[in-house]
Amino acid sequence: MIVLGSASDYKVAQKAVNVFEEMNISYDLRVASAHRTPERLKEIVKNETDGVEVIIAIAGLAAHLPGVIASLTTKPVIAVPVDVKLGGIDSLLSSTEMQLGTPVATMGIDRGDNAAWLACQIIACNDSDLRDVLREKRLAYNSKIQKSEEELIEKIAGRNYRRTEPCVLDDDEVESSLKLDSDTRVLIISGNYSNMEIVKKIIQTLDTLKIKSEYKVVSATRSPDVLEKFISDVDDDVDLYIAVSSLSTILTGAIVSHTTKPVIGVPCVTRLFGIDSILSMIEMPPGVPTATMGLDAGENAALFVGRIFAIYDEDIRNELVGFMKTLHKNVYYE
Incomplete structure (x- = not known):
């Protein structure tokens, strides 16, 4: 189900719709505001989501x-945070920085398409046919990029353009x-041991x-070949990944590039x-x-899993x- 805070965000929703149509995934479209029509929103979520597996929420401004x-x-x-004002940073932070117990997986600003791709990955956790289609789609990017390169060369290459010759390197095998273990469903990866408390x-x-x-520690910058090998070794065995990383979080992007299974990212505060x-x-x-979860929000990452x-x-x-019942009791008595 796709829920828009305002129908004016339809262009962002259209990106998600296009993906679902391409992947032959059924979906519903609703408009309800958390601030202006809270009862309508509650009615939809509580009573009209039977059979719905994933909910995509598209909103801008104070995106609650x-x-x-x-x-x-x-x-x-x-x-999906929407760029209405402040470049969408206001809605992005409103979506990511959630309290314990209410995890939200946030996409990039206006990235309705990626929300739909993540929804497909989640559904594919229990659908092997969809999982195979996702892998085929990922492989198709190679030919798409190749075509784009050829078009680029034809469009802008001048008289001094020279194609470099490929050379074979003796890469050391990892x-x-x-x-x-056979019953492991989630692989947690961090780039170093500095985020152990979050892990x-x-x-x-x-x-x-x-x-x-x-849990494994593998650096995407110091040992990228090892990371690629590890993902290749276990990708058929695990359901999804959690990446815990700080600074420039290359780790999450590296993991995503090697799998079509859900990757949950936990950004950590360092600088x-x-x-x-x-x-x-x-x-x-x-x-x-x-x-993406909120900063240092390891528990919410686990709850999203x-x-x-x-x-x-x-x-x-x-x-x-x-x-959740225990958590609510603890909050009540604080």
Whole structure:
């Protein structure tokens, strides 16, 4: 289901619709404002989402729509911030910086297409045919880029253009390999050990939800070949990935480039108040989405995983509901 805070955001919604039409995924379109029509929004989310697997919320300005929807359901909620004022930064931060218990996966500004691609990846967690189609779509980018290059050369190359000759390099084969336990569903990756406190929160929350995870440290800049090899080794075995990273978060983009499974990103605060982390993680090009959480929001990343698995797993849904009830009690008595 695609929910718009205002019908004026239809151009952003159209990007998502185009992807769903291309992928033959059924969808619904609704308009409801978290501020102007809260009861209408509540009615839609509570009583009209039976059978809906993922909700995409599109909103600008003080974009509280995704968070309100996330507070009313345990389904995965994907936010698309819209550029209305301030370049969309106001709506982007309104979507990412959610309280514990209401996780929202935020896309780049106006990236309705990536919201739809992430929704397809989530649905594909329980649909092998859709998973195969996603892989074929990713492979098709190679021919698309090749065609774009040829058109570019024809358009602007001058008399001094010279095509470089390919050479064969003796690349050292990566000896490292990765093998996970058979019941591992989530692979958590960080680029170093400096974000261990965030990783611990992720693992603890996943354990509470009875979701098996494993954790590895691999740098996307110092050992990119090892990262690629590790993803290749386990991609058929895990359901999704969580990437924990700070500074210029190359790690999440590197993981996304090697898989068509959902990648949840947790940007961490190191410098610049974490703004560098969150912007380099969230602003991904079309077709390669990162489900970005708030700064240091490891627990919400784990809860978003729980929401994905709860679509098809009654036991995890019960664990998730129980966790949320406990959380609400703790908040009440604070």
